[in-house]
Amino acid sequence: MTPTQLAPMARLLFAFAAALPLVGCIFAPSGPTTSPADLETLLTQAKTAQANNDLTRGAALLDQAAALAQSPKREKLRLQAAQLYLDLNEPNRARTILKQLQGRELPPTSAALRRIVQARLALAAGDGAGALATLSPRPQFMPEALRAAWLEVEADARLAEGQPLAAARLRDERSTLLRKPASRQANQQALWSALLAIPMEELVGLIPPIPDRFGGWLELAYFYRTRQVDAQALTAALHAWQERYPNHPAAGAFLASVLTTARQSLQRPNAVALLLPLSGPLTAVGRAVEHGFMAAYYQDPPQQRPYVRIYDIGDSSVNSLSAYHDAVAGGADIVVGPLTKIALQRLTVLDFAPIPILGLNTLPSSIASIRGLYQFGLAPEDDAFAAAELAWQRGCRSAVILTQNSEWGDRVAQAFRERLQSLGGRVLELAHYAPQTSDFSERIEALLNLDVSVRRYKQLRADLRRDIQFQPRRREDMDCIFIGALPREARLIRPQIRFHYGMGVPVIATAQAYEGTPQPAADQDMNGLLLAEIPWLIPRPNAATAGALSRDRMTELWPQSTQHYPRLYALGMDAYRLTALIPLLHGNRGLQVKGRTGELTMDARGVIHRELEPAHFVDGLLQPLDIRPSPRVQPAQASSHD
Numbered sequence: 001m002t003p004t005q006l007a008p009m010a011r012l013l014f015a016f017a018a019a020l021p022l023v024g025c026i027f028a029p030s031g032p033t034t035s036p037a038d039l040e041t042l043l044t045q046a047k048t049a050q051a052n053n054d055l056t057r058g059a060a061l062l063d064q065a066a067a068l069a070q071s072p073k074r075e076k077l078r079l080q081a082a083q084l085y086l087d088l089n090e091p092n093r094a095r096t097i098l099k100q101l102q103g104r105e106l107p108p109t110s111a112a113l114r115r116i117v118q119a120r121l122a123l124a125a126g127d128g129a130g131a132l133a134t135l136s137p138r139p140q141f142m143p144e145a146l147r148a149a150w151l152e153v154e155a156d157a158r159l160a161e162g163q164p165l166a167a168a169r170l171r172d173e174r175s176t177l178l179r180k181p182a183s184r185q186a187n188q189q190a191l192w193s194a195l196l197a198i199p200m201e202e203l204v205g206l207i208p209p210i211p212d213r214f215g216g217w218l219e220l221a222y223f224y225r226t227r228q229v230d231a232q233a234l235t236a237a238l239h240a241w242q243e244r245y246p247n248h249p250a251a252g253a254f255l256a257s258v259l260t261t262a263r264q265s266l267q268r269p270n271a272v273a274l275l276l277p278l279s280g281p282l283t284a285v286g287r288a289v290e291h292g293f294m295a296a297y298y299q300d301p302p303q304q305r306p307y308v309r310i311y312d313i314g315d316s317s318v319n320s321l322s323a324y325h326d327a328v329a330g331g332a333d334i335v336v337g338p339l340t341k342i343a344l345q346r347l348t349v350l351d352f353a354p355i356p357i358l359g360l361n362t363l364p365s366s367i368a369s370i371r372g373l374y375q376f377g378l379a380p381e382d383d384a385f386a387a388a389e390l391a392w393q394r395g396c397r398s399a400v401i402l403t404q405n406s407e408w409g410d411r412v413a414q415a416f417r418e419r420l421q422s423l424g425g426r427v428l429e430l431a432h433y434a435p436q437t438s439d440f441s442e443r444i445e446a447l448l449n450l451d452v453s454v455r456r457y458k459q460l461r462a463d464l465r466r467d468i469q470f471q472p473r474r475r476e477d478m479d480c481i482f483i484g485a486l487p488r489e490a491r492l493i494r495p496q497i498r499f500h501y502g503m504g505v506p507v508i509a510t511a512q513a514y515e516g517t518p519q520p521a522a523d524q525d526m527n528g529l530l531l532a533e534i535p536w537l538i539p540r541p542n543a544a545t546a547g548a549l550s551r552d553r554m555t556e557l558w559p560q561s562t563q564h565y566p567r568l569y570a571l572g573m574d575a576y577r578l579t580a581l582i583p584l585l586h587g588n589r590g591l592q593v594k595g596r597t598g599e600l601t602m603d604a605r606g607v608i609h610r611e612l613e614p615a616h617f618v619d620g621l622l623q624p625l626d627i628r629p630s631p632r633v634q635p636a637q638a639s640s641h642d
Contacts, residue, residue, distance in 0.1 A: 391508050
């Protein structure tokens with residue numbers, strides 16, 4: 001083709017190229033490939049899918065709708081899809097959406113939704129602190145639905161960070177924004193779970209609450225947790241609560257469900273095996289526990305009593321293992337016992353306990369427990385902890401200790417020291433005395449620094465070379481004296497402290513200083529002595545001492561057991577009650593059970609601890625004190641009967 005022939009062709013191609021943009025303007029789409037009606041159809045379908053709880057389809061439809069929408073609606077729909085992916089436990093897909101929106105400026109509503117998704121992703125990764133940081137500060141203005149979503153994730157973050165009270169308050173605030181009954185019900189359950197996670201000592205500090213909506217929740221949780229193990233008392237308390245808060249959101253169906261849950265949580269066993277030494281040198285102590293156990297057993301209605309089979313394991317630890325196997329083969333649902341430390345230790349050769357064991361002692365710290373073994377004993381450490389709490393309540397910040405020179409004495413002295421120091425106090429000095437001692441003068445004089453005062457007097461008299469008037473002076477840096485003593489020793493130590501210028505100094509002892517039987521003539525010398533004792537031994541009307549299982553009533557039926565081994569008798573009564581409460585205590589670390597041996601709680605190791613009640617001697621008789629020990633810390637594990 002010649003140049004003259006190419007010129008017209010070039011002009012034609014040039015004209016065609018110039019026309020291409022115009023053709024594009026005519027045929028290229030200027031927006032979504034579908035009409036607005038198609039977008040609305042997808043959104044309607046997504047909403048329907050969510051209402052039917054088909055979250056997978058709902059998220060997919062939102063993704064499709066976002067692809068068709070213009071900004072900023074596109075980003076909002078993608079964030080809503082990310083929410084559904086998190087509900088489906090697909091955090092990676094939600095994270096991908098966030099990456100697509102990274103660095104983009106969003107309107108306030110979408111920006112708040114993005115922070116919610118970020119916080120939920122942090123929670124999914126176990127980062128509660130990161131979630132709270134993402135949510136701070138909270139936007140001032142949000143639509144109701146978005147605010148409800150915000151409060152939910154903030155409540156979850158507070159709970160993850162160990163702040164159940166704050167989580168409960170947020171859930172209560174959220175309840176006012178929810179319109180659907182199902183959403184309100186789910187929120188109530190989450191609120192209730194947060195209330196049950198509040199440490200009991202913190203909850204007690206909030207009672208009585210402000211009588212508003214949230215105060216009603218607090219009071220309901222308090223009634224439930226303090227009466228959960230007594231269906232009759234709980235029913236009465238919830239009835240009184242409903243009268244106090246007739247229009248509360250929890251009144252009605254939720255209240256009925258709380259009561260039903262409490263009743264179902266009491267899992268009464270059908271068959272119980274009781275392993276005790278009923279022959280040999282420990283017969284008397286074994287009988288005391290047996291009598292207490294059966295006394296409580298017969299207080300239940302006949303239709304609620306389990307079948308009880310009693311195994312005499314004597315004083316041989318080997319027998320406890322064979323008796324346990326026999327109990328399992330015999331269909332027992334729970335084993336109570338054995339009583340001695342060595343017999344309980346024998347059961348730890350098992351890999352695990354196929355049926356639960358409620359041991360009536362505690363293992364040495366050097367022995368590892370096994371799954372299914374729970375420990376409930378009269379640990380002297382519990383008594384010493386309670387004595388230290390009582391000392392602190394009475395204003396004792398600096399103490400001196402006089403205790404028996406024995407393994408038991410070392411245990412109570414160490415426990416008292418640990419608890420007092422944990423409260424902020426200190427032990428200035430520790431002195432020991434030999435068992436069976438009757439004259440404690442030398443030890444008391446040294447403990448009170450009277451010997452130092454006497455030496456100063458003698459030195460001064462020698463320097464002056466003449467007699468001078470002298471009266472020994474005790475140390476002034478102590479607030480109280482703690483004695484670890486048995487009854488015979490305590491009756492001698494208390495008056496000897498007075499004689500050695502100890503008048504006016506509080507003297508505090510463990511429960512072992514009291515025999516457990518009223519003896520006003522023998523105990524006159526213990527007047528003023530302070531101690532923490534099991535509730536069953538303190539004459540307090542309308543409390544643990546009242547009713548068919550009162551101390552007076554049981555003394556009529558079993559005089560030998562209750563007079564010589566009253567604490568073991570009470571141990572047996574509480575052991576029977578605990579057979580129905582072990583699963584409940586195991587699943588609720590904050591639960592407190594009012595028993596006859598004290599207020600009972602279970603720690604993470606399955607050890608049941610006792611919080612005792614304060615008492616003192618007046619006219620030779622033990623009487624209650626109108627104070628309570630401060631909230632306890634976890635005591636060391638040990639037991640008193642070996």
